[in-house]
Amino acid sequence: HEKGVDVCLGLLQQNSKHQEPSKVAFVLPDVMKLICALAAHRKFAALFVDRGGMQKLLAVPRMAQTFFGLSSCLFTIGSLQMIMSGYNGTGLCSSIRCHLSCG
Numbered sequence: 001h002e003k004g005v006d007v008c009l010g011l012l013q014q015n016s017k018h019q020e021p022s023k024v025a026f027v028l029p030d031v032m033k034l035i036c037a038l039a040a041h042r043k044f045a046a047l048f049v050d051r052g053g054m055q056k057l058l059a060v061p062r063m064a065q066t067f068f069g070l071s072s073c074l075f076t077i078g079s080l081q082m083i084m085s086g087y088n089g090t091g092l093c094s095s096i097r098c099h100l101s102c103g
Helices: 004-014 021-038 044-048 052-058 064-078 081-085 090-103
Strands: none
Touching: 004 044, 004 052, 021 044, 021 052, 021 081, 044 052, 044 064, 052 064, 064 090
């Protein structure tokens, strides 16, 4: 689980730097599909949240190519109440709300 989290976080960080839609569309949608699939495992989801994965997801460029994957990841991890209830990110909900409405 730890290596999977590290790989996903690295891919998110590396590919979130791109602003050109062609580069974003190339890898990020697949990375977010992978995160959604792995988030079915609670240990992966807990490690992902603990290591700042939610903030990295929120840093993903918002464009047509990333909307579905981003919302799917946020929904999948957010629906795991046990994971999110233990998360001590007081500003996370307002940050998500701002990113989704301000972007």
